[in-house]
Amino acid sequence: MVEMLDLGDRVSAVRYGVTYEGILMPSRREGYVVLKLDNGYNIGLKLSESKVALVGKGKETKPPVKPLKRRDGLPMVSILSTGGTIASKVDYRTGAVTSQFSAGEIIAAIPELEEIANYNSRVIYTILSENMRAEYWIALANAVAEEIRKGSQGVIITHGTDTMMYTAAALSFILKTPVPVILVGSQRSSDRPSSDASMNAICAVTVATSDIAEVVVVMHGTTSDDYCSIHRGTRVRKMHTSRRDAFWSINQPTIGRVDYLSRKIETNIPYCCRGKVELEVRDKMEPKCAIVKYSPGASPEVLDYYINAGYKGIVIEGTGLGHVASNWIDSIRKATEKDIPVIITSQCLRGRICDRVYDTGRYMLEAGAMEGGDMLPEVAMVKLMWVLANASSKEEVRMLMEAPLAGEISASTPITT
């Protein structure tokens, strides 16, 4: 019955008296047909229970790309595209979402953007964000710097949400920026009615023309279309797989918020202001660093593996205040004796490491481990990659890891525990 239908065709399916109409999608289950309904959701129906009929032959649709007009008096903002959901639409060949839009197409699809700024747009690369790695961070940081040198008053990076926090942290350490650098993405592809792409893009451009000269993430603040939160790049974490308000600032309030309708920005905490620093790019990263998550009964041989495989730095995601089992202490010492720094963070994510309260923590410190303060484990790893490539001695590595370089760690209070 379905043989005469092509993927992408508009079809109707009747099951138990209910009629579903939508686009025919590939099905992963034998004997099922999958429709993409007009509300953006997919439904799977058992073929043996459903009557499927053609409504209209499908055709490839693409938003028309109109040439951008320059408007006098508006600031220049650069949009760098790296792929991700904000730049993606459903691929009807596979039913999956792939990265297909360019930044220029994003601007063309969201007319409101033209009221706020003029744009330079460049595709830096088109990858899904899970394929991001240090060399891409470096290329991206240099592309951002190039835009700033060319006079951009703010740079927006469209990015997949999966690894956005890692890229935001990397850019925070690599770049000193006199203008806003914003990572923005969306959790729902832009061909879905529930897409957050437009609002996030409009808020991102608003921040790009603001005074907040930091690397920040701008994403939905709630599940409503009311405001976007502005998160410091070293304090933000994706905390839900699919919600539009998945990004949270951890261990620090958000820098502020952008009201969607009024485009007004309110701030909560101090931030770096526009034009206060010279642009600087320190783009070396040591890629051979690892996050090791401790869990009960985990063998210290895991740590030995990283030591023997030539890793240059290790971040341990310990339990609670920053603990691993006592039988890991010797392997920690093995690492630090080879000048492989071991940074302790917590799988609790919130709160501060304190390895001076319990015996285990004290032994970990004696073995040379460093407390990661209130840094997120993922941020500690990105920072370690940067510090290892930029410090000239192991003392400097320790000093830099314990110091706030980009707002990633709060000044500790070492003499009051």
Next chain:
Amino acid sequence: MVEMLDLGDRVSAVRYGVTYEGILMPSRREGYVVLKLDNGYNIGLKLSESKVALVGKGKETKPPVKPLKRRDGLPMVSILSTGGTIASKVDYRTGAVTSQFSAGEIIAAIPELEEIANYNSRVIYTILSENMRAEYWIALANAVAEEIRKGSQGVIITHGTDTMMYTAAALSFILKTPVPVILVGSQRSSDRPSSDASMNAICAVTVATSDIAEVVVVMHGTTSDDYCSIHRGTRVRKMHTSRRDAFWSINQPTIGRVDYLSRKIETNIPYCCRGKVELEVRDKMEPKCAIVKYSPGASPEVLDYYINAGYKGIVIEGTGLGHVASNWIDSIRKATEKDIPVIITSQCLRGRICDRVYDTGRYMLEAGAMEGGDMLPEVAMVKLMWVLANASSKEEVRMLMEAPLAGEISASTPITT
């Protein structure tokens, strides 16, 4: 100046005209003196700036252990002690907190407990919870079962908070229980005025005598002393290193709460009622399982390490909806071809895995990876340890991993994506 003072002595220290009085603690920093103030906090003072004097010689103090009275008409509750902060006090030799109290001493220290129940108390072991592992879970589960068989109407386990969630998950899979089984701990040692030990213990006993016959965690619900939350053992996670309200239910509301003053329980969601199931202990666990946390640029050789080292099951903590870089796909296939199950979970913690939306996820599924639904990564690992030891075929492993066994995963809606 400090030489004539002993650790544990009560001393005063004057700095810049301010006098601090407290117990002399060991100092980790050369040239500093550390006092434990009466509010429970430590302060470090530079010796060169401070004048330190003896107030009184220290002595070991221990709460008097009075024999427990049996009261007619009260239910019998067992308290099993495993160590942890609820059972610990400051060790003045090292300044650290070690596990020293027995369950009997806890009861003696919190007189209110005697109004609620009669108690059997046993020390199962005395370890800090970061040293917990599968063999302890098994011993503990059997000790719980023994108490239930002897007629206990509820079993309380005092446990360190660091790995409490792992133990709670393990007991949830090992035990089918006709009575409440409660894990309780404290975030501040019980000799500190801000300790949460008393309130948590009182609320735990209240739950032990209730109708909620599940493995649950009972801990402070807020930073105030108003109520404790009751968390399902397979849905709870420690989400702060030090706050008293560190435990949160993830992807599910709490089962309910216990009001501290009225000792009334309110529930939010359905739960298993007392006496509905027969006690059952299925105590086999496969310890050789690992959590592997993916981060950008991480080498697939990490996965190969676990495969080659003879691990029996792997939980991947991927990004977003459940992703790793494309270059990990081959190693996932290598694992599944050796019948090593690979379960995909998300470092977002919240939300559900869906590997059918993006190309990468679809390739991961084609390589044999299993979606972990809305299971917490840590719970997925504990479950995998249990399933591998209890299933008789790889098909059964898959079936059990995808099915809700102890409330750890929500029924998925496989035909609606």
